[in-house]
Amino acid sequence: MHRLPLLNLLRQHSTTDRDEQAMTQAMISFVEANPKAFERSLLAGHVTGSAWIVSPDRQQILLIHHRKLDRWLQPGGHADGDPDVAAVALREARxxxxxxxLQLVSSAIFDVDIHPIPARGDVPEHLHYDIRFLLEADPNEPFGDxxxxxxxxxxxxxxxDNYTDSESICRMIRKI
Structure with a gap:
């Protein structure tokens, strides 16, 4: 069962944040109930992988301004069938x-978030079941395009705080 590694990671993930605890339980239920949880074709929602990228001294955090969503967010994207969500987060970040x-700090989940994605074109509004991993990178390295x-x-x-008021972002800042 290709969902088992993610389910194990989710069951091991602990947080003191009540909202994140509830989202973790909801994500476990979603992944258990949906054999195609990693497929974008599952229109109600699907698993995504994100990277919370910090400098080695933890004093800086990297965010992107997402073109389609027009918001400052952490890098990430669709699993597109890949159940190795840490690899998805690393790939998307690159x-x-x-x-x-970029280096994965730990194979453990850093954060869990379930959030709606607005309808766009022929894709209806749906949920992203986002698994976030902590990564480090050199803040002096130039960015690509x-x-x-x-x-x-x-x-x-x-x-x-001047660029986003997302509780999800604030929660990850508190964890650093």
Whole structure:
């Protein structure tokens, strides 16, 4: 069963945040009930992988300004059938940032979030069951280009408040 590694990671994930605890339980139920949980074709929602990228000293956090969603977010994207969500997060982070110094800090889940994605074209509104992993990168490495993003930059945790009020982002900042 290709869902088992993710289910094991989700069952091992612990947090003191009640909202994240509830989302973790909801994600376990979703993955158990949906053999195609990693497929974008599952229109109600699907598993995605994201990267919370920090500098080695944890003083800087990298965010992208997502072109389609027009918001500052962490890099990430669709699993597209790949049940190795950590590999998905790393792949998406490389594609969206162009950074080659990216390193997975731990194979454990860093954060869990379920959030709606608005309808766009013929794709209806749906949920992203997002699994986030902690990555490190060299803040002095130049960025690459990506058609998916408008902007990319390193922020101090204090600066992020000026760019987003997302509780999901704030929760990950508190974890650092």
């Amino acid at each position: 594609e969206e940032t162009g950074l080659t110094s 990506s058609d998916e993003i408008k902007n990319i930059r390193w922020f101090s945790s204090e600066m992020i």
